[in-house]
Amino acid sequence: MSPIIKAPKRFVRPLRPQEWGEAMQMVWRVFLRFEADEYSLDGVQNFYHFITDDLLYMMYKQGVYRVFAAFEGRKLIGMISIRDGNHISLLFVDEDYHHQGIGRALMRYLCDLLVAEGRETFVTVHSSPYAVDFYHKMGFRDTDGEKKQAGIIFTPMQFFL
Template sequence: MDEVTYRAAYKSEWDICMDLAWRTFLKFDAPDYPQEGIDNFREFVTDEVLKNMFHSGEYQLFVAVCAKKIIGIISLRDRNHISLLFVEPVFHRQGVGTGLLRTLTEYMYSEMGQTSVTVNASPYAVGFYHKMGFEDTDIQQLVSGILYTPMILYI
């Protein structure tokens, strides 16, 4: 694999990033979700309000880039909550998700003074987050068709 670099996403990359999230969600997460959850996720990644928040700096988005192609994304909302973390399937289990998480937590700690980060982990991602040191804060939830386990990591 070529070298992977991590950086803040450019405004022009929003649609590419949300397409990556949607395609990856369909492959790995959607099979566990009822139709309501799939529809709600689709609305989320196509929401113009969210896009405008990103453009105004209220919603942080970081990317992993390999050979000039975005291969992974991670986003932050409300200063301490991972909103999206997706990696192109061919790059799974190669450290890209770990690199994205490290990039985000370093930014949160150094730029924002945050000492913890939360996530609502999909069933597919629970093992990854546990491996990264996250702890469950509650049992698995089903809200608006979205199935997740709330977790926290102390930075």
């Protein structure tokens, strides 16, 4: 008789405080692999300070900075966060899970939630150079050309819910 192997389930839900460290470690790992080469040393340092800043964690604890994570079973495999109600701040998927629909699932979860809450009519993002085509596939449109600020290169974009 062959053994029963259950595939671990994938799902998205709000991040729990005890998962913050695991999420930011994944973000930093993926950032180094897919984004850091495009930025100056200043940009890389600024990004590191942003994700390790106690203030960001406090804002998350207060519900001002909202974070949602994708899991496979208990393993955190991606995350999306928003600030100012409708601005995507971080969207990162573990490298081993790229091109498996996790980024799209995180985007859908966020957009469905914002529509259900009824306060926002659009979302914005500063896309990394690496993610520009991904966001275009998700229906985002550029609102300006590529910019460089504090060593970080990004394209401002918008998506109507």
